[in-house]
Amino acid sequence: MNLQLYSYFRSSASWRVRAALALKGLPCDYQAVHLVKGEQLGHQGLGPAQLLPALWADGQRITQSLAILEFLEETQPQPPLLPAEPLARAYVRSLALDIACEIHPLNNLRVLKYLKNELGVAEEAKNAWYRHWVEQGLATVNARLLSEGRMGRFCLGDQPGLADCVLVPQVFNAQRFEARIGHLEAVMRVFEACMALPAFADTHPSRVPDAE
């Protein structure tokens, strides 16, 4: 499969896909799109949403990072990012969605811009908003990891998977904004275990072609 990934070094949704591709050992052609410069606007590679990431697979565009991860899982099943059993799959997907739906959308660049430019929210209040959602959301993830009995070295057992691909970039973002998450021991343990793997370390924002 011929893969092209449209990505931005600091886009956490892009990092989810970079990590999944690396876990599966799939090489891709890296196409940088500079979000802060607005290169996504009207970009032909991205489609109507003008959001990152987008993956082109044999000339077909796929958008939305979680849909891309499911597509990779269905077309390149080894090594698996999801377990076989439906309840365990639901656990992994719901952890990923706890981050992708409850934290990330509130903290992405276009939302922070709206707070500042349209609502006149001051810098400190904007940063408090950022920290509020990520601290609350990751506390939920931490409580679930500790209480649902499926965690191992990673979110599910001892193999990294779909939820880990979503957790790691969110923790990176949280640290960048100095959110208080150091006490979330399960989340931090999974993060450290992932960052010890080349699939996460080599796809870190500081290691991709458009790193600044």
Add this chain to the structure above:
Amino acid sequence: MNLQLYSYFRSSASWRVRAALALKGLPCDYQAVHLVKGEQLGHQGLGPAQLLPALWADGQRITQSLAILEFLEETQPQPPLLPAEPLARAYVRSLALDIACEIHPLNNLRVLKYLKNELGVAEEAKNAWYRHWVEQGLATVNARLLSEGRMGRFCLGDQPGLADCVLVPQVFNAQRFEARIGHLEAVMRVFEACMALPAFADTHPSRVPDAE
């Protein structure tokens, strides 16, 4: 399978699951949780996130509406909510995520409360925020429906599926907040086609046990 659904009549994420259960002909025990009264806080049925919906399947809790829909699809495959082919599955999932990640999280109750109580945003500016994200987000969905060549009477062909379960409640919300979406002809056509089906009409917020 013994199913219990924790839901609130106006929760659009809950309606996604109500519609999917109805499309698959699965009866469930309806458990109302009053979000505005704060009944979700500390609720034993919901788990650490304290968000709706939650589905209990044979005594096991599943959270996050999209994870619930995937679980139902995997355990009760007929009639299917997803097509068989991976690229078509990615299309359906990414449409659902265009709504579930880019619109809904910005407009749910806890976020609107934060805007009002923590940031002091006035009522009219709060409503403009609401309309902004839903109008922009549904315009993206509309453009995709029209340009990607997979739409029929529903988001994918002539059978209702996972994306329709997510689209319908969002359109309902948009109308409630008087967002300008009437010109989004593909979105509105799908919405009308869905609302003509008992699976959507009978699970409408005005038709569930806790309707007000």
